[in-house]
Amino acid sequence: MTTPNTFPAIAGSLSQFDPQALPVSAAQAIVLQWVTPLAQGERVPLRDALARVLAADVISPIDVPAHDNSAMDGYAFDSAALARPAQTLTLTVAGKAFAGHPYTDAVASDRCVRIMTGAPIPVGCDTIVPQERVTIDACETDAPATISFAANAVAPGANRRRQGEDLARGGVALRAGRVLRASDIGLMASLGLVDVRVKRRLRVAYFSTGDELRSPGQPLDAGSIYDSNRYTLGAMLQRLNVEPIDLGVVRDDPEALTATLLQAAESADVVLTSGGVSVGEADFTRSQLQTLGDVSFWGLAMRPGRPLAFGRIWSGGRPGAGRAALLFGLPGNPVATMVSFYQIVRPALIAMSGATPQPMPLIPACCDAPIRKRAGRTEFQRGIAERDAQGQWRVTPTGSQSSGALSTMSEANCFIVLAHDAADLDAGDAVDIMLFDGLV
Incomplete structure (x- = not known):
């Protein structure tokens, strides 16, 4: 792991940036440098390994395959017959071969075997002519049937799957x-x-902070709202197949927050909080992170999702004491929580799980509406993308880009990704989009 209270090696190149507004690409690099992949493994049945x-x-x-077998229904024969001067080959059918019921006798060069897909190729045969390319002469007597086909109908070794x-x-x-x-x-x-040996599941604890939050099913009193972030985080974690630990809602109280953070660090590999990382008088997550562990950064040049704290906390209540867990203090606004998770947290969880995170593909598209954008921050605007008659992607931003408008995430099907240095865009300008399919 990285030395406490220091940036990873990349930090030297970051001094030009305001630490309260770290570029997204720099934050992503720092997070991955703090990650230690899981070492523990376990054996699970195949049915549980997805x-x-x-x-x-x-x-x-x-x-x-375990043996040479036929790639299709047809007739197996010795390709040496293709070297005969005749333009049409005629072969006598010696028997039949099915998957699970092979033909066990050797096959002479003037004979063939009716064979089905997957059946082992009989001894003496190396080529299969498809059944639709042959003419069958079925005798009315007890004499074996014969087939005939053009000598150029197949090449030697055609339609043969080789062992291994x-x-x-x-x-x-x-x-x-x-x-x-x-x-x-x-x-x-x-x-x-x-069964198969796999990494153990990453344990991720998460909770929301705020006196105003109520869980669904509870009555709303004056000034309170329902907590959506915990449910959103739980669903996003479920898509990553980690072991979630839901610690509920923690009130705006430093002692309660400290107790919950220490509990989370003791039981989990990663801790996710939502809310409490801005500059309000009741926002305690960032200050507790500084007390209980190591702070790498807080605040990103990203919209939505600027107030984000990242570091490490220790179950013993001070750096180096007890068990360590990475902590992501996510913003409280619902869309900002989701954007922060997908752009910063998700790659880290994948890497900690023992896999290699792959960046989501960016697809070029034409934007059908103007977009206001301030240079100096990366923006992830919600958009609705579709292909036009020529197969090209076109995208339109959803009406509201408020970080509190969670309904727009359900309405949208992509992020419009606006680079750090980009400024205002006109209708018709090219943009990159990140489709939700495969992400959310």
């Missing part, structure tokens, strides 16, 4: 650090594996 992170390479115990061509015994089927997908589960099942 979205888990591989703790070790998966080595194939068998060849895949997908995976060879002893080869690496999946690399450690991979987030397992449905296809990976199927691949491991095809190798006969019943």
